[in-house]
Amino acid sequence: MTRPVVAGLDGSRESLAAADWAAREALRRDLPLRLVHAWEGLPDDDGDAELPELRAPQYHARRVLRGALDLLNARYPRLYIAAEQVRRQPGPALLAEAENAELLVIGNQGTGGVGGLLSGSVALTVVAHADRPVVLVRAGETVADEHLPDGPRKASAATPFRDVAVAVDTGRPCDDVLDFAFHAAELRKAPLRVVHAWHVPLSKGVPGVEERTRIRTAAERELTELLAPWREKYPGVVVSENLHEGRAAHVLVRAAGGAGLLVVGRRRRRTAVGPHTGPVAHALFHHVHRPVVSVPHD
Numbered sequence: 001m002t003r004p005v006v007a008g009l010d011g012s013r014e015s016l017a018a019a020d021w022a023a024r025e026a027l028r029r030d031l032p033l034r035l036v037h038a039w040e041g042l043p044d045d046d047g048d049a050e051l052p053e054l055r056a057p058q059y060h061a062r063r064v065l066r067g068a069l070d071l072l073n074a075r076y077p078r079l080y081i082a083a084e085q086v087r088r089q090p091g092p093a094l095l096a097e098a099e100n101a102e103l104l105v106i107g108n109q110g111t112g113g114v115g116g117l118l119s120g121s122v123a124l125t126v127v128a129h130a131d132r133p134v135v136l137v138r139a140g141e142t143v144a145d146e147h148l149p150d151g152p153r154k155a156s157a158a159t160p161f162r163d164v165a166v167a168v169d170t171g172r173p174c175d176d177v178l179d180f181a182f183h184a185a186e187l188r189k190a191p192l193r194v195v196h197a198w199h200v201p202l203s204k205g206v207p208g209v210e211e212r213t214r215i216r217t218a219a220e221r222e223l224t225e226l227l228a229p230w231r232e233k234y235p236g237v238v239v240s241e242n243l244h245e246g247r248a249a250h251v252l253v254r255a256a257g258g259a260g261l262l263v264v265g266r267r268r269r270r271t272a273v274g275p276h277t278g279p280v281a282h283a284l285f286h287h288v289h290r291p292v293v294s295v296p297h298d
Contacts, residue, residue: 003102004034004082008094008126011064013139014107019068021137021291022105023076024146028187031102033072035083037065038093061085091122098130103293108136108285124285131268133180133295136285145290146188146260161190162260163240167252167280168196169265170222174297177265178227182234184261184293191238193259196223197251198243212245219243249283256288263293 007022009015019035026033039061062085069083086093098104106123127134147155148162166181185192198219200212223241231239244251256262264281284292 001100002031003100004032005029006034006036006094006097006101006104008090008097008104008106009035009037009064009068010090010107011060012107014109014137016068016071016107017139017141018105018107018135018137019072020075020143021135021141023072023079023081024143025103025105025135027076027079029102032080032082034097034101035065035068035072035081036086036093036097037061037084038086038088038090040087040089091125094126095129098126098132098134101132103133103135104130105135105137108138108292124282127266127281127285127294130294131296133293135291135293137291138289141291161188162258163191163193164188164261164263165193165195165256165259166263167248167255167265168194168223168226169248170196170219170226173226174265174295176297177263177295178230180293180295181263182230182237184263185237186234188260189236190260191240193240193242193255194223194227195242195244195252195255197246197248199245199247216243216245249280252280252284253287256284256290256292259290261291261293262288263295266294266296268296268298 005022005026007015007019009019023033065083065085069081072079072081086097088096094104094106104126106126108123123136127136143157144155146161147157147159149155150159164181164185166177168178181192181194196219198216200215220241220243223243227239227241231237242255244255252262252264262284264284266278266281281294
């Protein structure tokens with residue numbers, strides 16, 4: 001079964017940027033795109049649509065979906081795009097959509113309110129519980145932002161792609177995260193920047209130079225060994241290993257600078273729904289201005 005790239009819409013600038021990013025990613029992966037607008041206030045097919053209080057938000061929902069569909073069809077005529085309004089709360093609707101998606105793309109800090117889809121808490125809940133990769137895209141993200149500037153000229157679709165960056169914990173490596181990152185870099189013909197944050201355990205007290213050097217050397221060796229089979233699987237991807245001392249959130253926010261895409265892992269949650277993504281991921285979603293991909297793993 002061919003899995004589509006799915007984009008959630010709510011009419012906000014963030015969600016429109018997410019839909020455009022999703023369209024480009026669908027083309028890169030040779031997959032169809034599915035646009036979804038979810039709102040539990042949509043009327044049933046039994047005549048409720050005639051209620052005056054439902055007409056305005058219903059028309060708004062239709063305009064959001066139709067406007068995005070027309071825009072993306074004009075920009076990407078080679079892409080197959082389907083669109084659907086879903087009568088369901090946005091969070092559960094998107095989690096259901098993610099089950100059959102190659103990846104789900106949503107806006108980072110979309111609007112709430114009538115006809116709104118992705119408030120911050122809804123987006124984080126979707127990220128925390130989706131069983132497929134979820135991409136968060138900020139408002140204003142354009143095709144040029146994925147590319148490097150060419151000397152004094154501005155970046156454009158004609159210049160090479162920016163690096164793909166991926167966060168790696170050598171103590172808890174994850175094949176799903178690395179496979180996504182390597183594949184994304186391969187699709188873009190972009191370098192892959194592998195980032196690992198290391199620090200001296202508090203139990204060590206204040207370490208001397210030799211102890212700090214030993215810890216860093218061990219981290220370098222572990223990272224090189226971890227990446228060896230992936231370099232072999234993706235021989236065309238140029239990989240750089242980046243180790244930085246410090247806490248993961250601070251290191252990754254800095255390391256994402258200049259990248260076109262940041263890939264991070266997230267352990268699957270089996271508990272009740274809620275917007276809990278962990279402190280590192282939460283910091284990245286709020287402070288990284290490029291698209292961030294959250295890849296679930298066991």
